[in-house]
Amino acid sequence: MSTNERISVDGHGRVVIGDHAEVTRIARDAAGFSSAVSRHLQVPNGLDGAAHAEMRHLLDPFMDADAVAQLLPELERIAADLVARLDAADAPFGAVADLGARFAVRAQSAWLGWLPEWEEPLLQWVADNRVASRTGHPRATAEIADRFDAIIRELLRRRREQPRDDVTTRLMGLRHSDGSALRDDELVSILRNVTGGDLGSLALCTGVIVHWLAVHPEHQDHLAAASDADLDAAIDEILRADDPFVSNRRRVTRQTEVGGCPVHAGQIVVLDWRAANRDPAVFVEPDAFDPAAHAAANLVYGTGPHVCPGRLLATAELRVLVRALLTAGRIEPAGDPEREQAPVAGFRAVPVRLV
């Protein structure tokens, strides 16, 4: 067993790594640590090597700086509208369920070109997905994944009947480098990975950020007036200290060591982003708010070949939402927040009010 206290073995025999240096090294070593950890097709998450690079080459432009700049006015409109409604109601609201989840679904729908009629089924799915993730029960998780696939397949079917000029239609027109069209199961997996998981992450990120602002009122004024770059850096730093995106797995490809602990080919290791982002060897005071000092080592969006392609989009979404809130008023706690339960992090509920 490892002598490194940030490396442990969990109840499933998986080596869980919370050591920042080891998490970084392993995430960057795709040959030694494969992302093919699931028996389900996961595009691009579960691909390795050339197949992974090919997919990232196809998908990254949908989430690059130009794509985000084009979407920005619509994101600002969605955020302003949602915050104005919550503000007008003049009552406490939930930063995760009422704000984050709804904003995430509307923002992702705007990006992908999905019609408002999908909002309620998707919101229901986000809520059920969180319940299933909490239990960690494979049957519940599989059932919830099947439900999402059914939503996506129906969306693809309708889109084939009525193509539109949007991201979903363009995704459906992508071709592999050999000229073959993407199969339906590949498209479903892509859409599951760029939406399903991230709808949940965005809602959880919103909860963490709004909670932090509510309990650190001294930061609200300067962040309301901050530049895009400074606000983005602050958001990254808030998420670093309380990362709601817990972990990803890798499969060891050859006999080696992790933090001094021997691991063998086929064994699963867990990259614990949350723990790595609070490793005192790198972040001497993990709770200190120091965006400039901590930015370079921040692992909220991962690192290496699988680094989050949605980072710019997620950052822009969170920025416009936080700015809309801070412009509307001061954020105050309106009750006790409820923490999520492992293996999910962040908050289940963050009651706040705007004053």
Ligand code: HEM
């Ligand atoms: C909301 C905040 C988000 C966080 C904290 C987050 C975090 C991450 C992390 C840590 C990874 C690395 C996974 C690994 O190394 O195995 C990742 C990968 C990924 N993220 Fe995000 N993400 C977020 C939002 C988004 C958004 C909005 C999208 C799409 C629009 C997105 C799409 C993806 C995809 C497709 C991958 C897989 C990349 C690959 O395997 O090459 N993410 N994300």
